[in-house]
Ligand SMILES: Nc1nc2c(c(=O)[nH]1)N[C@H]1C(S)=C(S)[C@@H](COP(=O)(O)OP(=O)(O)OC[C@H]3O[C@@H](n4cnc5c(N)ncnc54)[C@H](O)[C@@H]3O)O[C@H]1N2
């Protein structure tokens with residue numbers, strides 16, 4: 001302890017004695033708004049990447065078609081392409097016209113030729129007959145239709161889906177596998193996207209073990225294995241997750257040396273003798289944008305601007321408090337930095353009715369793990385600040401305002417990024 005206090009004293013200023021005053025705690029919605037504003041104020045970035053690397057990023061500019069789609073009149077079916085009314089004289093080679101072939105010779109009125117799905121329609125053709133709706137006579141000279149033929153049937157005209165230059169998707173659209181397919185069809189080899197924000201994670205704590213069972217006051221690090229994958233699901237590139245001892249000098253060196261857009265620290269946010277995050281931020285001359293939030297769990301969370309366009313989010317060490325801070329401060333900031341805020345992926349919070357009553361905190365907002373069941377959300381037990389058992393069975397966090405919420409009351413819900421995978425039936429409710 002002596003040693004730890006000595007380390008904090010020079011050159012990093014020691015924390016103020018006694019508990020940190022709470023007058024600076026921002027209301028929960030205000031804290032999120034500040035995180036959004038911090039993200040919006042950061043410089044916009046974009047890069048050009050091959051299609052395969054763009055997955056999960058957002059479009060930096062609208063996606064305009066580089067070609068008509070389809071780029072030529074094309075057959076929608078395997079069968080016969082005909083000109084004029086039938087019956088038709090069967091023309092030419094047995095194979096007919098195949099997809100990928102050069103322009104076929106024009107059809108004369110009264111002619112039919114075999115055609116494959118996706119093949120180019122010859123000039124003067126009027127319709128395509130599916131093979132199952134037509135038959136040739138025994139001599140294979142004449143083709144007869146087996147049902148009425150409508151002009152233009154089963155021909156996809158050039159430009160049916162889009163014309164070259166048409167806007168296919170707006171800027172900020174999330175690049176999904178379907179978007180990669182559309183971009184390729186529309187002629188793109190590369191896309192201009194917003195790069196994933198780079199995040200570096202520093203997990204603080206002398207008491208943390210990287211493997212094995214807890215023993216002699218040491219506990220497993222629950223945040224290192226959780227945060228990287230979670231941040232990737234939020235669209236971040238995690239450059240590293242490093243465990244640091246409770247050492248102010250080491251933390252200062254790590255934070256100042258980081259090239260990430262967002263540094264995440266875990267632990268050390270409170271006012272204990274080895275809680276070095278505040279003193280390190282002071283030593284760096286960082287600007288504290290949020291210093292405590294009126295939310296349970298996680299109230300010592302903080303957000304600081306540590307350099308132009310670079311931020312630090314301090315997550316409290318209690319694991320559920322860290323999740324609360326991740327979703328309160330890091331998620332909205334990253335959504336802005338990743339350019340996801342304006343796109344269709346930005347569904348934002350919504351409301352749902354609680355199945356059961358949730359007791360409130362007298363002054364602070366509570367974030368409570370819930371799981372969707374039908375049109376209701378069920379609050380989960382094991383939601384204490386040090387517990388992950390509730391959140392591990394959850395697919396959302398309910399925002400319970402001071403005073404609590406009755407059964408049946410609508411509350412705001414923050415989806416967890418794996419919600420669509422579905423949470424298993426838990427025995428926790
Ligand atoms: N005097 C006060 N003490 C505390 C206050 C306060 O307002 N005044 N707030 C409490 C609250 S609320 C929280 S939350 C914690 C926040 O603590 P820190 O951010 O400083 O975190 P630590 O003290 O380092 O750790 C707290 C707790 O979490 C465990 N921990 C830390 N890292 C991990 C990890 N990676 N995996 C699993 N568990 C972790 C650590 O062992 C502690 O048990 O402060 C309260 N105190």
Ligand code: MOO
Pocket residue numbers: 296297298299300316318320321385386
């Ligand atoms: O933020 Mo603390 O999690 O209330 O224990």
